[in-house]
Amino acid sequence: MTLTQDHLSGLYTAIVTPLTQDGAVDIKGLQALVRFQLAAGAQGIVPIGGTGEYPAFSRSERRDIVAACVEAADGKPVIPGVLSTGFEDALEAGRDFAAAGAAAVMTVTPYYAPGTQEGMRAYFRRYRDALDLPVMLYQIPRRTTVAAFADTVQAMAEDRSIIGMKYSSYDMPDFIRTVKYAGDKIAILSGEEPLFATHIALGAKGGVLASASIYPKIWIEIFELARQGKLKEALKLQDKIDPVTDAIYIETNPGPLKTYMELAGMSVGGVRLPLLGPSPETLAKLKVAAQGAKAINLA
Numbered sequence: 001m002t003l004t005q006d007h008l009s010g011l012y013t014a015i016v017t018p019l020t021q022d023g024a025v026d027i028k029g030l031q032a033l034v035r036f037q038l039a040a041g042a043q044g045i046v047p048i049g050g051t052g053e054y055p056a057f058s059r060s061e062r063r064d065i066v067a068a069c070v071e072a073a074d075g076k077p078v079i080p081g082v083l084s085t086g087f088e089d090a091l092e093a094g095r096d097f098a099a100a101g102a103a104a105v106m107t108v109t110p111y112y113a114p115g116t117q118e119g120m121r122a123y124f125r126r127y128r129d130a131l132d133l134p135v136m137l138y139q140i141p142r143r144t145t146v147a148a149f150a151d152t153v154q155a156m157a158e159d160r161s162i163i164g165m166k167y168s169s170y171d172m173p174d175f176i177r178t179v180k181y182a183g184d185k186i187a188i189l190s191g192e193e194p195l196f197a198t199h200i201a202l203g204a205k206g207g208v209l210a211s212a213s214i215y216p217k218i219w220i221e222i223f224e225l226a227r228q229g230k231l232k233e234a235l236k237l238q239d240k241i242d243p244v245t246d247a248i249y250i251e252t253n254p255g256p257l258k259t260y261m262e263l264a265g266m267s268v269g270g271v272r273l274p275l276l277g278p279s280p281e282t283l284a285k286l287k288v289a290a291q292g293a294k295a296i297n298l299a
Contacts, residue, residue, distance in 0.1 A: 004134070007043075007187075008187035010042075011041070012042065014046045015052060016033070017268075018030050023269075023272060026269060031068055034072035035072055040216040041220045042216050042220070043206070046079050048080050053254065056275075065080075066102055078101065082138075086113075087126070102133065105136070107127065109139055110146065111144035121159065124156050125159045127161070135163065136165055136166060139169065140191065157185035167190060179203035194245060196219065196223075210254065247289040
């Protein structure tokens with residue numbers, strides 16, 4: 001089955017990459033995490049994006065991570081992140097992931113040597129032509145300092161370069177324009193927990209969320225409420241998890257998230273350099289958030 005925009009709906013979890021005590025990839029832990037997500041109702045898995053620490057792994061490790069996720073997903077879509085800075089590296093990664101069984105790739109806007117909007121459009125058009133796999137655009141300007149404008153996203157959709165996008169930005173006017181210009185041509189997925197319900201109410205088809213690594217069910221419930229037009233109820237439910245999302249993003253993701261998962265009873269190991277474990281101040285806030293979540297039986 002070829003993945004299309006119609007398949008991109010609901011929760012796609014941006015999972016962490018579990019590590020062993022010596023810093024190696026914990027394949028068994030990774031596959032258990034994938035199965036946990038799908039049993040909870042996630043529609044698919046997004047490994048080795050920013051949450052999965054893409055830059056920290058070698059080419060062979062990334063390929064093995066994707067293959068392990070595909071095996072555990074048992075037919076559900078696996079859409080790995082491609083966070084390479086240049087075209088050839090991104091294409092090499094995409095081909096590796098296609099060979100490992102990925103259903104699509106989520107490719108970040110080219111950065112470091114940012115081009116024009118037309119250059120970005122040409123980049124994704126050439127990338128899709130060279131890669132026999134559907135592509136999602138990953139837009140996260142706070143990390144890349146680069147963003148595709150709404151009309152550029154529309155052009156990419158019309159070029160059939162992309163079937164969807166992960167929208168990770170707090171720019172609500174731009175989000176509304178993007179939905180207006182391209183929302184009927186591709187599936188736009190929210191990448192921001194605090195704005196998730198609102199994004200759904202405004203036209204997003206689902207989300208790619210990191211905190212779902214530990215709490216997938218509540219995000220699925222929020223999605224269903226928002227999709228039904230019950231935004232107030234969705235936001236009220238989202239209030240329950242807001243303290244967690246506030247705490248896990250104090251420092252660079254996924255350091256605090258992995259520590260929080262440990263506190264919540266799901267050990268996934270540490271992070272790789274240059275990331276470190278959370279500071280004592282952040283750890284204290286994570287503990288408060290975990291205690292609060294336990295008190296209300298957040299799951």
